[in-house]
Amino acid sequence: MFGEMLENVRTKAPLVHNITNYVTVNDCANIVLACGGSPIMSDDASEVEEITAICGGLNINIGTLNEDTRRAMFAAGKKSNQCGHPVVLDPVAAGASRIRTETALRLLQKVRFAIIRGNVSEIKTLALGRGTTNGVDADIADTVTEENLDHAVAFLKAFAAKAGCVVAATGAIDIAADADRAYVIRNGHPMMSRVTGTGCMLSAMTAAYAAANPETPLEAAAAAIAAMGLCGERARNRLSARDGNATYRNYIIDEVYNLDGKTLEGGAKYEVR
Amino acid sequence: MFGEMLENVRTKAPLVHNITNYVTVNDCANIVLACGGSPIMSDDASEVEEITAICGGLNINIGTLNEDTRRAMFAAGKKSNQCGHPVVLDPVAAGASRIRTETALRLLQKVRFAIIRGNVSEIKTLALGRGTTNGVDADIADTVTEENLDHAVAFLKAFAAKAGCVVAATGAIDIAADADRAYVIRNGHPMMSRVTGTGCMLSAMTAAYAAANPETPLEAAAAAIAAMGLCGERARNRLSARDGNATYRNYIIDEVYNLDGKTLEGGAKYEVR
Amino acid sequence: MFGEMLENVRTKAPLVHNITNYVTVNDCANIVLACGGSPIMSDDASEVEEITAICGGLNINIGTLNEDTRRAMFAAGKKSNQCGHPVVLDPVAAGASRIRTETALRLLQKVRFAIIRGNVSEIKTLALGRGTTNGVDADIADTVTEENLDHAVAFLKAFAAKAGCVVAATGAIDIAADADRAYVIRNGHPMMSRVTGTGCMLSAMTAAYAAANPETPLEAAAAAIAAMGLCGERARNRLSARDGNATYRNYIIDEVYNLDGKTLEGGAKYEVR
Numbered sequence: 001m002f003g004e005m006l007e008n009v010r011t012k013a014p015l016v017h018n019i020t021n022y023v024t025v026n027d028c029a030n031i032v033l034a035c036g037g038s039p040i041m042s043d044d045a046s047e048v049e050e051i052t053a054i055c056g057g058l059n060i061n062i063g064t065l066n067e068d069t070r071r072a073m074f075a076a077g078k079k080s081n082q083c084g085h086p087v088v089l090d091p092v093a094a095g096a097s098r099i100r101t102e103t104a105l106r107l108l109q110k111v112r113f114a115i116i117r118g119n120v121s122e123i124k125t126l127a128l129g130r131g132t133t134n135g136v137d138a139d140i141a142d143t144v145t146e147e148n149l150d151h152a153v154a155f156l157k158a159f160a161a162k163a164g165c166v167v168a169a170t171g172a173i174d175i176a177a178d179a180d181r182a183y184v185i186r187n188g189h190p191m192m193s194r195v196t197g198t199g200c201m202l203s204a205m206t207a208a209y210a211a212a213n214p215e216t217p218l219e220a221a222a223a224a225i226a227a228m229g230l231c232g233e234r235a236r237n238r239l240s241a242r243d244g245n246a247t248y249r250n251y252i253i254d255e256v257y258n259l260d261g262k263t264l265e266g267g268a269k270y271e272v273r
Numbered sequence: 274m275f276g277e278m279l280e281n282v283r284t285k286a287p288l289v290h291n292i293t294n295y296v297t298v299n300d301c302a303n304i305v306l307a308c309g310g311s312p313i314m315s316d317d318a319s320e321v322e323e324i325t326a327i328c329g330g331l332n333i334n335i336g337t338l339n340e341d342t343r344r345a346m347f348a349a350g351k352k353s354n355q356c357g358h359p360v361v362l363d364p365v366a367a368g369a370s371r372i373r374t375e376t377a378l379r380l381l382q383k384v385r386f387a388i389i390r391g392n393v394s395e396i397k398t399l400a401l402g403r404g405t406t407n408g409v410d411a412d413i414a415d416t417v418t419e420e421n422l423d424h425a426v427a428f429l430k431a432f433a434a435k436a437g438c439v440v441a442a443t444g445a446i447d448i449a450a451d452a453d454r455a456y457v458i459r460n461g462h463p464m465m466s467r468v469t470g471t472g473c474m475l476s477a478m479t480a481a482y483a484a485a486n487p488e489t490p491l492e493a494a495a496a497a498i499a500a501m502g503l504c505g506e507r508a509r510n511r512l513s514a515r516d517g518n519a520t521y522r523n524y525i526i527d528e529v530y531n532l533d534g535k536t537l538e539g540g541a542k543y544e545v546r
Numbered sequence: 547m548f549g550e551m552l553e554n555v556r557t558k559a560p561l562v563h564n565i566t567n568y569v570t571v572n573d574c575a576n577i578v579l580a581c582g583g584s585p586i587m588s589d590d591a592s593e594v595e596e597i598t599a600i601c602g603g604l605n606i607n608i609g610t611l612n613e614d615t616r617r618a619m620f621a622a623g624k625k626s627n628q629c630g631h632p633v634v635l636d637p638v639a640a641g642a643s644r645i646r647t648e649t650a651l652r653l654l655q656k657v658r659f660a661i662i663r664g665n666v667s668e669i670k671t672l673a674l675g676r677g678t679t680n681g682v683d684a685d686i687a688d689t690v691t692e693e694n695l696d697h698a699v700a701f702l703k704a705f706a707a708k709a710g711c712v713v714a715a716t717g718a719i720d721i722a723a724d725a726d727r728a729y730v731i732r733n734g735h736p737m738m739s740r741v742t743g744t745g746c747m748l749s750a751m752t753a754a755y756a757a758a759n760p761e762t763p764l765e766a767a768a769a770a771i772a773a774m775g776l777c778g779e780r781a782r783n784r785l786s787a788r789d790g791n792a793t794y795r796n797y798i799i800d801e802v803y804n805l806d807g808k809t810l811e812g813g814a815k816y817e818v819r
Contacts, residue, residue: 022295022568023575023587029296029469034518038410039469040366041296044339047370054369066590066614068339093586096600097593137584194803196575196585238515242784244803245580246796250519257467257517295568302569302742307791311683312742313639314569317612320643327642341612511788523792530740530790 002268003261005213005223010036014056014211017080018204019043019073021063021092024197027249028059028204034257035227037208043069048076057085057211059204060111062103063092070103077111086114086210086217090203094122095131105129108163114210114217117168117203117225120144120152127159137193144173153182153273166217168225170202176222183222185270187229189236194245195252202228205256226268231255233267275541276534278486278496283309287329287484290353291477292316292346294336294365297470300522301332301477307530308500310481316342321349330358330484332477333384335376336365343376350384359387359483359490363476367395368404378402381436387483387490390441390476390498393417393425400432410466417446426455426546439490441498443475449495456495458543460502462509467518468525475501478529499541504528506540548814549807551759551769556582560602560757563626564750565589565619567609567638570743573795574605574750580803581773583754589615594622603631603757605750606657608649609638616649623657632660632756632763636749640668641677651675654709660756660763663714663749663771666690666698673705683739690719699728699819712763714771716748722768729768731816733775735782740791741798748774751802772814777801779813 015038020028025041032039042051045068052058058080060073080087089111091104104126107113116126119138125131144152153175160167161179168176174185192198206224213220235251288311293301298314305312315324318341325331331353333346353360362384364377377399380386389399392411398404417425426448433440434452441449447458465471479497486493508524561584566574571587578585588597591614598604604626606619626633635657637650650672653659662672665684671677690698699721706713707725714722720731738744752770759766781797 021587023571025296026299026469026572030518030522033467033469040369041294041337042370043337044372046340047372050370064587064589067592096586097588097596099590099593194579196572196579242797242800242804244800245576246799246803249576250523250796251515253519254515254517257519258515298569299572299742303791303795306740306742313642314567314610315643316610317645319613320645323643523796524788526792527788527790530792531788 001219002223002226003265005209005220006227006259006264007261008212009208012212013038014208015040015054016057016059016204016207016211017042017052017055017076018059019048019069019076020059020061020200023063024200027197027201027253030253031201031256032204032208034253035205035208043072045071045075048072049079052076052080053083055085057207058087059207060087060107061090061092061200061203062100063200065100065103073107074110077107081112086214087111088203088207088210089113089116090200091116091118091122091126095125101125101130113165115166115168115206115221116163117170117206117221119199120169120171123167123169138171144169144171144175149173149184153177153184157182166221168221170199170225174225174229176218176225178218181218182273183270184273185222185226185229187226187233187269189232191236191248192232195249222270226270227256227259227264230264230267231259274492275496275499276538278482278493279500279532279537280534281485282481285485286311287481288313288327289330289332289477289480289484290315290325290328290349291332292321292342292349293332293334293473296336297473300470300474300526303526304474304529305477305481307526308478308481316345318344318348321345322352325349325353326356328358330480331360332480333360333380334363334365334473334476335373336473338373338376346380347383350380354385359487360384361476361480361483362386362389363473364391364395364399368398374398374403386438388439388441388479388494389436390443390479390494392472393442393444396440396442411444417442417444417448422446422457426450426457430455439494441494443472443498447498447502449491449498451491454491455546456543457546458495458499458502460499460506460542462505464509464521465505468522495543499543500529500532500537503537503540504532547765548769548772549811551755551766552773552805552810553807554758555754558758559584560754561586561600562603562605562750562753562757563588563598563601563622564605565594565615565622566605566607566746569609570746573743573747573799576799577747577802578750578754580799581751581754589618591617591621594618595625598622598626599629601631603753604633605753606633606653607636607638607746607749608646609746611646611649619653620656623653627658632760633657634749634753634756635659635662636746637662637664637668637672641671647671647676659711661712661714661752661767662709663716663752663767665745666715666717669705669713669715684717690715690717690721695719695730699723699730703728712767714767716745716771720771720775722764722771724764727764728819729816730819731768731772731775733772733779733815735778737782737794738778741795768816772816773802773805773810776810776813777805
């Protein structure tokens with residue numbers, strides 16, 4: 001199943017429109033290329049509707065939002081909805097400022113998302129309408145553990161039902177859920193948190209997976225998450241003693257470039273709840 | 274000839290002003306440094322005239338244009354013309370939105386360019402005043418092949434005559450032409466299209482070559498194109514089985530850093546038509 | 547001493563707010579992660595006060611300033627002062643345009659900085675209220691050498707006394723000074739100047755060191771400078787014949803990731819004057 005999701009990206013090579021932050025935008029473009037998609041970045045309100053119309057999916061990331069890009073997010077989101085394209089939301093640091101929380105909540109009202117992907121603190125902020133974060137990282141109090149996993153799964157399913165889309169909270173344990181089912185995924189490596197933008201990259205790749213698999217957004221999201229985690233593991237194994245987070249970033253993207261469906265099927269560690 | 278172009282960059286170390294997109298800007302800066310130039314990025318209308326005046330060349334790339342950076346492009350372009358500096362245009366995704374097409378066409382009216390470099394769909398959009406693109410990649414119907422090469426060369430020469438500058442269309446086969454002569458260049462590797470910004474990087478490097486060789490813009494453009502393609506080949510040869518597009522990006526820039534005139538002369542594959 | 551500064555960053559993991567340029571922002575984020583901090587980038591005036599309030603330090607870099615980000619710099623700087631957080635200024639290319647010089651000088655009036663770090667031309671521009679630069683690089687006439695070192699140290703101490711903060715001018719020889727003492731640091735490698743953003747990265751890392759060592763800004767700045775230089779040396783030693791400035795960039799960040807206090811103590815080459 002996950003392997004098929006991946007191979008569909010390589011076969012269909014979807015164009016993915018990204019409205020994203022300027023911190024990790026280059027890595028987002030390269031990971032979309034690595035997984036088999038074709039990225040286009042544009043955040044100017046005067047053109048985003050035309051740009052998104054020629055694409056197969058849209059990724060909205062609020063990492064460095066400002067007044068101009070906010071306008072572009074709403075315009076592109078609505079247009080993408082009209083076109084029937086899957087739209088992914090990455091609510092970076094929602095909860096860390098009023099404007100981030102408000103923008104994310106208003107996007108949920110105005111745009112129909114296929115998938116929301118964030119860390120657990122960001123997702124809680126969207127679900128509860130308020131929240132706290134530790135900057136761009138999840139609040140430690142929110143961490144999903146084996147102990148609170150049942151509760152977290154139920155929470156995500158309930159929010160997915162309310163939001164009417166797939167919701168994914170990623171961290172040490174990843175969960176992707178719709179109203180009825182949740183994939184609990186245990187790939188990845190802690191060192192991924194020392195590379196800026198692994199979450200942003202995952203969201204961009206998720207948009208490519210969703211664009212290539214529009215009928216199965218839950219499986220598309222789960223497959224992208226497992227692929228990213230597996231590539232994080234495999235890249236970690238390539239590191240020598242003197243390599244650090246810069247080489248790790250490159251190797252993660254390299255692994256995504258080389259990953260095939262069979263390897264993903266063999267390496268994905270997940271259960272459905 | 275190409276070797277001399279390259280060595281002039283290393284000897285003169287020109288300052289190159291870049292108004293470019295935020296997706297690939299870091300790679301553009303590093304490739305200008307790699308080839309021997311010194312990059313400065315600035316896109317604020319309040320300062321671009323001062324900045325461009327202290328440089329030796331200007332690179333205008335419309336990859337993520339917005340209202341503010343458009344103003345800066347016109348202001349810097351005119352000032353650079355007054356200073357007698359070569360100006361390069363990279364019309365990224367012209368044809369993909371009204372504002373991109375219009376901005377590129379208006380730049381052609383208001384600024385005197387030394388070199389225009391894009392993929393063939395972008396160049397056709399400028400020449401015809403309208404066009405279609407596949408996002409940031411060339412439309413497959415526009416691809417230059419051995420079969421339509423004569424036609425493509427004639428088309429570029431005609432547009433170069435009309436535009437009054439060097440025009441370069443890069444892809445599997447690269448062509449750089451002025452009204453009378455065309456360099457047909459067959460360096461490069463298909464995997465370069467899986468790295469974001471190889472076109473942007475080439476335009477930035479072309480501006481460095483043009484700044485160091487202001488009397489011979491056609492040879493400067495052709496040399497930069499051959500150098501980029503040759504470095505793409507050499508970097509490809511360094512890749513191991515687990516390397517992907519991230520490592521490839523780094524190796525391409527590394528090869529540019531280490532390329533000398535003699536190696537470029539030996540490796541450049543071109544003919545003049 | 548330097549080792550203790552470094553270990554405090556790893557232990558305290560300070561959140562560092564960066565208002566910085568879009569050219570080198572990704573490298574700045576990754577080097578803050580590499581040294582043990584946690585970066586958050588935000589330059590929208592509507593949220594920077596909230597963002598900076600949850601951080602432990604602020605880094606203001608004027609590399610690609612515009613009207614919007616200028617407003618954010620003043621708002622964040624004042625708020626960070628109210629919070630008692632150390633604020634670092636990187637006056638990139640001050641002297642190269644009126645708006646850069648004016649912005650840097652006004653920031654000095656309105657915001658209380660803990661540390662100013664730039665190349666010697668930028669620092670002279672701030673000290674004298676005017677200046678010349680060679681783009682983003684120091685003017686060759688300003689270079690600190692063994693011959694003019696006494697004069698440079700005295701100049702920096704005087705400016706530090708006037709500005710009421712630590713002032714660091716980095717180049718072939720680095721100097722970090724307050725009114726009374728100056729650290730003269732001789733780490734680093736000339737090839738670092740062929741990587742875009744080594745100065746920006748150092749400023750971001752300096753903010754992390756200052757946030758983790760708020761009582762000793764001079765030692766924090768000197769330790770960060772020595773660490774960056776030492777990592778530049780160590781990364782240079784890892785390069786093979788075909789590596790260039792792209793791989794060098796990655797290795798520098800990798801070395802920062804792996805550097806420990808003991809290695810820094812052993813490798814730092816400095817004297818106090």
